[in-house]
Amino acid sequence: MKVLAIRVAIVVALLGAWEIVGRTANPLLYVPPSAAVPALGRLLARDSYPDLAEHLLLTLREILVAYALAIVAGLGCGFALGFNRLVGRAYGPILAALYAVPAVVWYPSLMLFFGLDAASKIAFGFLLGFFPITLAVLAGIRQVSPQMLVVARAFGADGLTAFRKVTLPAMLFTLVGGLRTGLALTVIGVIVGEILGSKSGMGSLINHAYGLFRTADYIALVVVTLVLIVGSDALASAVEHRAQRWTD
Amino acid sequence: MSELIVVEGVSKRYVTSSGPVDALRDISLSVGGGEFCTLIGPSGCGKSTLLGMLGGLVTADAGRVVVDSRPVERPDPRRVATVFQDPGLFPWRTTLENVEFGLELQGVPAARRRQVATDLLGPLGLRDFAAKYPRELSGGMRQRVAIGRALAIDTPIVLMDEPFGALDEQTRVLMGEWLLDIWRRMRKTVVFVTHSLHEALALSTRVVVMTARPGRIKSVLELPMPYPRAMESSELVALRAKLWSDIRDESLRAMGEPHP
């Protein structure tokens, strides 16, 4: 309850500050909330951007495809490296080093490879989501105490059973954390990809509105995109809590 | 007494990065049904290795290990249950779920295994802790959960590797009394490892003293006296002195040896 009160207070204070700054500054560049709200209304009424739904759906589809690929490749790569000590030792550090490179540096080459359409956005979202998932699998496997696996073996578990009953639950929390981070980064990757160069998707609309100094529309688009991001993270967080209950 | 466990001429050498380690050399030992056989000896003399062989977790380089007339090749949770030195409880499982673990692996239906585990909580002294997680339990309770996990699969043989090693002296004595009671009621064959002379003398029907590494059998002490034992009786005091002198020699040898 207290937390909620503080949260509301922070939001109100931020909006208030924004309103004051927005009213005093150049109206072309800064828009107060009182002007952004009508813009949001126009946007949702399909007034300012009649094809909002198509762009939103495209972005969602790109995110889904990129995330699905990131999960498959991240889990596959993570378990392959994690269960194969030699390969893991050879490739683990390379992976960590690649993760440390700001991913945006890859984007131009992705556009060259995959073109300006959805494929390059999916590739970029995939690239951002893939690393945290792989690294979470590696970290998770390292967390499994060898003694627990010995116990499982002593009580009759074969390899697969030990994986299901011990390895997976022992690493689940870390794994789901990585999946959550992976989703957040995939979403960012897709949207940033659209902003950097695209003719469709939420990022392209944001770029369009911003480029034409339609600042109020721009803010409204950002708000819609934020809802998308926060919504997907809330979903991931709910899954995370479920996972915690499964392991409990 | 029928011999339930037979170990014949068993040796084990581990190959490590710093060279080979001879853990056991030419060990022979048999344990009859219903015995409480205790292994005692300096650290690193191969006690855990020997238990691992009885449990099918460690393979011998030479010799034979036979349990219940069958050569041991892999873990056999229908005959042998193990309580490990490091209990290795599953932190995401409650007390009850940890105790149920072995039954779950054997495919026992949920209602049945819950029943078995619940019935065990009373004698384990964990009735009020069924829904607690290992991190919420004291060291003694955790060790009892591990013992419960081993007892739940109701094997004729239970191996216990220093189960009370991490407990304080008082808890340890009480846990020993508790274990004695369980053992006598459940009529299991127990192979037990300890560093405590008191534990060995109070609980065992037989004490096997092992030498410093490479572990061999130094001496065997039969303890036919009834339970509960009067530890101050002249008989036990004399046995204690003999046991101590055997162990002392080997511990000194183990201490004098450069560290591996």
Ligand SMILES: Nc1ncnc2c1ncn2[C@@H]1O[C@H](COP(=O)(O)OP(=O)(O)O)[C@@H](O)[C@H]1O
């Ligand atoms: N898996 C292993 N790999 C290499 N060396 C081992 C392994 N297990 C035990 N050893 C070594 O074998 C010796 C006997 O170990 P252990 O059976 O654990 O003795 P104890 O239980 O009597 O203390 C020790 O020197 C130990 O370091």
Ligand SMILES: [Mg+2]
């Ligand atoms: Mg040991």
